[in-house]
Amino acid sequence: MSDVTTLTPVLTKDWGVEQSWTMRAYLDGGGYAGLRAALAQAPGDVITAVKDSGLRGRGGAGFPTGMKWGFLPAPDGGPRYLVINADESEPGTCKDIPLMMASPQLLIEGAIITSYAIGCSHAFIYLRGEVVHVYRRLMRAVEEAYAAGYLGKNIMGSGFDLDITVHAGAGAYICGEETALLDSLEGRRGQPRLKPPFPAVAGLYARPTVVNNVETIASVPAILKGGPQWFREMGTERSPGFGIFSLSGHVQRPGQYEAPLGITLRRLLEMAGGIREGHELKFWTPGGSSTPIFTAEHLDIPLDYESVAAAGSMLGTRALQIFDETTSVVRAVTRWTEFYKHESCGKCTPCREGTFWLAQVLRRIEAGKGTSEDIDLLLDLCDNILGRAFCALGDGATSPITSAIKYFREEFEAGTHTPADELFPPERSSKFTYTPRRPAGQLAGVHA
Structure with missing residues (x-):
């Protein structure tokens, strides 16, 4: 294993290159070498290489990527699909959008390699609709890939055909859940599906489908170019890369x-x-x-x-x-809970009702009008949501609350008599002198 205290610019290595998003800049940096290596192998060998690399899903769950690809049933003559989840919506998360802005061809190359490996002839990139600038950049990158012969019929003389569709969603956090994303992509209301069947068996249009995050797919070209062992030299034994x-x-x-x-x-x-x-x-x-x-x-x-x-x-x-230390943990958790309440799709009772009541109680505590029973009430509400919601949104909504009470219970207790704004004046948290310096070799990527 390599030293885990240094930066490893692979995905971000070209972010500082002038017009890094263009095909010209991508090819100058060695782009599409991974695709050439993949097309020289059998599709099954590409899947094996990704399995051997130990690449795990970068969208949050961390499921082994090669294993996920291997779950697809044997070909039956019908279509199968790759869907790339670019619906980045988690508060605080900002990795996929700058990656697509700076290196869209990296994502496209990864999509081509993945599609070749799983036998897919039509891939989809499901993008959050609010980021119109990213949508335009992806659309242009796809056009450039078609013009260069990396998409369309008989890619690089291999006999492999692939089309990519960039689809802009309507801005629902729940569509980050893979089955809700698939329903939205099919034109239905984005709500989680009952599983099983899992997408690998019956996904988009009830056909075998692989759903992967942007960063996961963008990591594939480097693995094919450098090899599984190169990838494993970074990271840890069970979390390589x-x-x-x-x-x-x-x-x-x-x-x-x-x-x-x-x-x-x-x-x-x-x-x-x-x-x-x-x-x-x-x-x-x-x-x-x-x-x-x-x-x-x-x-x-x-x-x-x-x-x-x-x-x-x-x-x-x-x-x-x-x-x-200037931040009120009660205020921060309340804002997150308001987000989850707003973004709950309403399909299941624990999440729909639970997030509503969590927000109500937290607002009361934040305003300094809480009661001595409110902390136990919060924990009880979380207990009734955790593991009982239809998808992970409900579980995720409880996590910051239970952990905040665990580490900062005294702040919640203070909410029975003093507003959070008095204990932690907001202006103290917001006063900030930002120094946008970029020391050489330190900052991996900067986006405007």
């Missing part, structure tokens, strides 16, 4: 830091210039707002799937939201 860590909040230099899995927040903060001057770390999220929060005592937890899980949270999307 690299990933984009998004640092935001009370840090001196927020941004995207691409590093091996297993790096610690302490090391990432050193690269980011530390917490804003004169302040100290209070709490942070390891994988976005739907993961249990961590505190300063977790600074040295290796950021890989196993270590984070053992410490009581989830690596998720590696959205590291950093909060210093």
Whole structure:
């Protein structure tokens, strides 16, 4: 294994190149070498290479990618599909959008390789509809790929055909759940499906379908180009490879830091210039707002799937939201809960009703009008949602609440007599002097 304390720019290596999003710049940087290597192999060998690399899904769940591809049933003469989940919506998460803005051809090359491996002739990129600038850039990148012969009929003389459709969703967080995404893609209301059947058996248009995150697919070309063993030399034994860590909040230099899995927040903060001057770390999220929060005592937890899980949270999307001592944990958790209440699709009672009542109680505590029973009521509500909701949205909504009460119960108790705005004046959290410096070799990627 390589040193997990240094950055590994692979996905982000061309982000600083002039007009990095163009086909010309991508080819100048060695683009489509992974596709050439893939087309020289049998599709089954490509799947084996991805399995051997140990690549795990970068969308949050961390499921082994090659294994997921291998779940597809044997070909029956009918179509099968690849759907790329680009509906990045998790609060604090910002890795897929800058990747698509800076290196859309990397995603397209990964989609071609994946489609070749699984026997797909039509792939879809499902993008969050609000990011119109990304939609336009992807559409242009697809046009360039067609013009260069990397999409369409008989790609590079291999006999393999592939079309890619870029689809803009309507901006529903629930469509980040893979089966809700598939329903939305088919023109129906985005709501989770009952599983089984799983998408690998009956996905898009009831046909075998692979659904993968943007960063997962974008990691495939490098694996085919460098080989599985090269990929495994980064990261840890059970969480190999690299990933984009998004640092935001009370840090001196927020941004995207691409590093091996297993790096610690302490090391990432050193690269980011530390917490804003004169302040100290209070709490942070390891994988976005739907993961249990961590505190300063977790600074040295290796950021890989196993270590984070053992410490009581989830690596998720590696959205590291950093909060210093001026922040009210009650106010932060209330804002996240309001988001989940708003984004609940309403299909199941635990999530629909539970998130509504969680928000009601949290607002009361934030306003300093809570009661002595409210903390137990919150925990009881969370217990009635966790594991009982139709999809992971309900579970995710409970995670920040239960973990915040675990580490900062006294702040919730203070909500029985003092408003959060008095205990933690908002202006103290928002006063921030941002220094957008980019030290050589430190910041992996910057996006406007």
